[in-house]
Amino acid sequence: VKYVLLFCGSDEDAARFAAMTPDQARQAYAKVGQWWQANESKILGGEQLQPVNTATTVRHFWDNGESVVTDGPFIEAKEQIGGFAIIDVSDFDEALRMARSWPAGDVEIRPVVTQRP
């Protein structure tokens, strides 16, 4: 069964990460690397994303057919999505276990649409 794990963090999390010494940052990355390795067989793909201040949004105005390119994210929020993983697991509880063991913040789990009408 497929799910997407969305790795979330607040602005404070980002600030804390930015304030880390190089050594601490290395350790944090090592933990994430270990998680990724330990779950390799269940991960179909995934990436860490550049911070939200690099985001660009294209907005469509359906009434006049125009699209406008704006600097910034689709949703302005205190929490951001810092990365994602697409996983294929035996059931939802296994997805929960993976999310629980993620070492770097909160995780939103979303089922994917499998049957299209």
Add this chain to the structure above:
Amino acid sequence: LVETNTAVAAVFREEAGRLTAWLVRTLGDFGAAEEIVQDALLAALEQWSVDGIPASPQAWLRTVARRRAIDRVRREIRFREKLAELETPLPQEPDNRLELIFLCCHPALPIESQLALTLRAVCGLTTTQIARAFLVPEATVAQRIVRAKRKIAATRIPYRMPRDDELDARLAQVLSVLYLTFNEGYLSAGGNEAARLEVAEDAVWLAELLAKLFPREPEVLGLLALMRLHLARAPARFDAEGQLVLLRDQDRRSWNGALIAEAVACLERAGALRRPGPYQLQAAIAACHAEAPSWAATDWPQILTLYDMLIRRAPSPIARLNRAVALWEVVGPEAALRDVQALASELDGYYLWHAVYAELALAVGQRETARAAELRALELTRNPAEQGLLKRRLAADAC
């Protein structure tokens, strides 16, 4: 009619969960299974109220449910396979109600939905009954159930026993759903008395079922003992005029001694397993009260020790507030008042904090403070029985 209702409730409790569990397994679709069982139960309610309960209510319900399930699978591709399964008589199967309970109490569902789903799918309550018991509109309950079923289907929440390493946490979740259900029925006053009592009894029945299925889980036994101890004292909680009576003033002769003995035996069985936990400790505290001949002759030092153990395992400001009441009896009001004051910011929105604070303030001679706290307590409770009690107390202070 009341007797019929009780008899019907008993049949539903015994049959609904088994039937749902069997259908979920056969159809592989929780939402459909749950709806079919509800349909069958509603049909039963209608027909049995005219013809009386049939000789074999079990067979009656299963026939109706099977017929509806067959109607449904005919529309499906895999229908031959499922049809074959539906047409074989229900074998003496293992009890799958446990899997069903774990599904309904999955932590990925909102807690209100866990309560409603468990009562519907496992105990066979109708949406109307749940709404009446929880004092919420029927549409709200219906919506909670629809959303929860949608989430179960979309997220594919599994229908199976939790893994061993997850069992403790999942079982704790189930127990908290049962206790919330029980409290909703038993502790909250107002609304439809009978409907609420029924829900409390459903919660007890579920705890008994769990105790049967998990005979070596002491917290299950602890919760069961706790519920029985509450129920045993239920007749004394309200006086002839329907006013709430505090434990201190209750007529202890009207407590159900047999039920207390049963609860204590249950608690002893739990204790023998040597894994204490919050429900066992709360039950032990309730047992101290239940076995005491009077408020004054209660073993307060023992209760204080039990609260300390409880707070160490499951720290909560409410447990600390209750501990303060025991401290009052053991040490005196000044010490208790200090502890209660320390909880002010955490429990400011909780009417009982203000009620206890008022009593303690009065005990040390701070009449004005006490009165202000009583007024605040009155403001904070919407429960008519509790409002009545506070009003009587305010009137007494004024004399």
